[in-house]
Amino acid sequence: MSNWFCSLVFFCFAIAALDALKSQSENNWDLVRDNVHRRIKDKDPVSHSETVGSYGSAPNCSGIGPYITGWYKDPCPCHCGSGKTTSRRYCVWYEEDDKIDGGCVEKRTNDEKAKHPCTGALTAQRDCFHGPCLINTVIQQTADIQDANTNSDFYYTAITKGGDVCDVGVLDLPNYDDRERRNIDVYPLSMPCDVCMKSPTEVFDKINVTIVDGSDGWMATWIVVEVNNIKQTYYNNRWVDSYDGKNYGPQETFDHYYK
Numbered sequence: 001m002s003n004w005f006c007s008l009v010f011f012c013f014a015i016a017a018l019d020a021l022k023s024q025s026e027n028n029w030d031l032v033r034d035n036v037h038r039r040i041k042d043k044d045p046v047s048h049s050e051t052v053g054s055y056g057s058a059p060n061c062s063g064i065g066p067y068i069t070g071w072y073k074d075p076c077p078c079h080c081g082s083g084k085t086t087s088r089r090y091c092v093w094y095e096e097d098d099k100i101d102g103g104c105v106e107k108r109t110n111d112e113k114a115k116h117p118c119t120g121a122l123t124a125q126r127d128c129f130h131g132p133c134l135i136n137t138v139i140q141q142t143a144d145i146q147d148a149n150t151n152s153d154f155y156y157t158a159i160t161k162g163g164d165v166c167d168v169g170v171l172d173l174p175n176y177d178d179r180e181r182r183n184i185d186v187y188p189l190s191m192p193c194d195v196c197m198k199s200p201t202e203v204f205d206k207i208n209v210t211i212v213d214g215s216d217g218w219m220a221t222w223i224v225v226e227v228n229n230i231k232q233t234y235y236n237n238r239w240v241d242s243y244d245g246k247n248y249g250p251q252e253t254f255d256h257y258y259k
């Protein structure tokens with residue numbers, strides 16, 4: 001057998017052996033990556049921000065580069081309405097560690113501010129929507145005192161604890177004299193409202209009432225606003241009137257006692 005043939009056979013064997021090693025390394029790497037994903041999933045990845053930590057180890061660091069996982073979507077904070085939420089993903093990498101025999105430590109973080117070798121953002125804001133909140137009804141009673149009644153127009157806004165504002169608009173029943181002394185007015189609305197309410201029992205924090213037409217002041221005993229089938233009563237013992245004064249103003253805030 002000639003020398004050149006010998007060399008060729010040896011060369012082919014060497015290539016095949018290297019390929020086998022490379023393939024095994026890639027398989028190992030897939031295994032490592034699967035394990036990382038399983039461990040991250042087990043740890044409820046979206047409800048916390050994780051600084052650099054060590055998790056498990058790999059047989060060796062060769063061929064394992066830093067990588068970024070897919071996005072883990074955190075839940076929408078809104079029971080109804082639309083809001084913002086943060087999605088996170090992890091940078092995962094490996095570092096040689098002398099304390100582990102021939103080994104390599106897995107590190108990961110989903111904290112934007114932590115030092116890590118990956119490029120690309122680890123957090124992202126995203127919009128989320130859980131269907132509109134629904135204002136079912138507004139009910140109000142005009143106070144039983146002289147001049148409490150009015151024929152002016154009034155604009156209502158409902159404000160959540162988080163500061164989101166729902167424009168309810170002018171409440172006026174057709175063919176009916178609204179806001180007369182002692183009278184209870186009922187406004188069936190079924191009005192969708194795009195504010196973020198965080199639980200099925202959340203009600204509005206306060207209701208603003210503004211006089212928009214005329215100067216005929218109004219005093220209410222109470223206003224009830226029902227949202228998502230939960231009723232809440234709001235109070236303000238001042239006049240809603242066109243002028244600013246000690247006991248009156250063009251916009252008055254109705255509040256509930258229990259917060």
Ligand SMILES: [Ca+2]
Nearest residue numbers: 150151178179
């Ligand atoms: Ca009236």
Ligand SMILES: [Ca+2]
Nearest residue numbers: 173176177178
């Ligand atoms: Ca009317």
